[in-house]
Amino acid sequence: MATADPERPGFLLPLLLLAGFRTLIDDLHAELAGQGHPDLRPVHGFVLQAVGVDGTTASELGQRLGVSKQAAGKTVDRLVALGYLERVDDPADARRKLVRMTEKGVDGLRRSAVLFDALRKRWAATLGEERVAAMEDDLRAVTPPNFFRLDVPGWFGG
Amino acid sequence: MATADPERPGFLLPLLLLAGFRTLIDDLHAELAGQGHPDLRPVHGFVLQAVGVDGTTASELGQRLGVSKQAAGKTVDRLVALGYLERVDDPADARRKLVRMTEKGVDGLRRSAVLFDALRKRWAATLGEERVAAMEDDLRAVTPPNFFRLDVPGWFGG
DNA sequence: CATGTTCGACAACCAGGTTTACGATTCCGA
DNA sequence: TCGGAATCGTAAACCTGGTTGTCGAACATG
Numbered sequence: 505m506a507t508a509d510p511e512r513p514g515f516l517l518p519l520l521l522l523a524g525f526r527t528l529i530d531d532l533h534a535e536l537a538g539q540g541h542p543d544l545r546p547v548h549g550f551v552l553q554a555v556g557v558d559g560t561t562a563s564e565l566g567q568r569l570g571v572s573k574q575a576a577g578k579t580v581d582r583l584v585a586l587g588y589l590e591r592v593d594d595p596a597d598a599r600r601k602l603v604r605m606t607e608k609g610v611d612g613l614r615r616s617a618v619l620f621d622a623l624r625k626r627w628a629a630t631l632g633e634e635r636v637a638a639m640e641d642d643l644r645a646v647t648p649p650n651f652f653r654l655d656v657p658g659w660f661g662g
Numbered sequence: 663m664a665t666a667d668p669e670r671p672g673f674l675l676p677l678l679l680l681a682g683f684r685t686l687i688d689d690l691h692a693e694l695a696g697q698g699h700p701d702l703r704p705v706h707g708f709v710l711q712a713v714g715v716d717g718t719t720a721s722e723l724g725q726r727l728g729v730s731k732q733a734a735g736k737t738v739d740r741l742v743a744l745g746y747l748e749r750v751d752d753p754a755d756a757r758r759k760l761v762r763m764t765e766k767g768v769d770g771l772r773r774s775a776v777l778f779d780a781l782r783k784r785w786a787a788t789l790g791e792e793r794v795a796a797m798e799d800d801l802r803a804v805t806p807p808n809f810f811r812l813d814v815p816g817w818f819g820g
Numbered sequence: 821c822a823t824g825t826t827c828g829a830c831a832a833c834c835a836g837g838t839t840t841a842c843g844a845t846t847c848c849g850a
Numbered sequence: 851t852c853g854g855a856a857t858c859g860t861a862a863a864c865c866t867g868g869t870t871g872t873c874g875a876a877c878a879t880g
Contacts, residue, residue: 561858561859562859562860563858573858573859573860574859574860574861577859577860597858598858600858600859601858
């Protein structure tokens with residue numbers, strides 16, 4: 505029950521946010537490993553999500569994820585080695601190399617979307633749908649709108 | 663406003679949890695850097711918190727943080743180099759080396775506690791105290807109780 | 821006293837991030 | 851049109867934080 509206690513210390517909130525996040529992510533990847541994707545790490549789901557169905561470039565990916573283009577490029581390297589992404593030359597610009605999901609990448613992203621949805625339903629079964637929805641609304645209200653570059657195309661696109 | 667929408671996709675929740683956490687942590691360290699602690703990284707606060715006022719050992723610290731004793735030892739090395747922690751021999755057991763906070767470490771931890779509290783009040787001013795308290799209650803309800811080893815002494819002790 | 825366990829340390833390695841640099845390509849304005 | 855500026859991908863060097871494996875020193879116990 506929510507009690508308005510002014511004595512609640514502030515450090516509980518970040519700790520619980522991190523614990524909630526990691527609980528969700530760890531549960532997801534435990535199930536994902538049993539569905540043919542044992543190599544998918546937590547960060548990879550966000551990367552695949554940011555690549556999107558239309559593909560992107562390493563520089564643009566870095567902007568979406570809020571990291572340097574070099575860091576994005578190295579993560580793309582690993583996901584290419586794992587078979588989740590592929591690089592193709594851009595016929596319109598010889599400097600650019602399009603990063604696209606492979607079939608395996610699409611499969612992994614689709615499965616994680618299904619699992620995330622199931623995990624959210626589990627939270628909703630415990631807390632009630634209204635409480636989960638309220639938590640999402642509240643978190644959205646206190647999060648900078650451009651945090652994960654949710655405004656740029658690619659996120660959840662498709 | 664919280665609307666009970668069964669069509670809300672599950673992947674929004676982890677993204678918002680992570681964004682909320684990072685928003686809080688980034689805000690904290692931006693202010694902490696201006697108060698004489700520019701070298702404190704996000705993970706350091708949790709380590710100092712886990713060391714506690716009574717001190718601990720590298721092995722025990724690893725258990726509290728859920729990482730290997732080697733990883734805990736390396737992090738202690740860095741915090742010793744930064745002046746936040748110190749190692750002293752345990753007179754009762756020549757194998758053990760007690761890890762204790764220095765004055766600088768106590769100062770950093772005290773300041774972050776004050777800042778976290780202020781940040782929580784900022785959230786409460788935006789959302790209302792009841793909503794923040796409800797979020798904490800809900801997150802606690804869906805988080806494994808031993809996640810950060812909150813049960814062991816050291817966390818928030820003192 | 822011999823054996824097993826624990827502690828701290830070291831080495832090697834991996835993932836993910838940074839800054840700096842650079843060649844190749846494209847864009848754009850004088 | 852052409853030359854400088856900007857962009858793209860890549861590489862190198864480095865840092866942080868994590869892993870596993872090993873090992874000597876120091877306890878604990880039969």
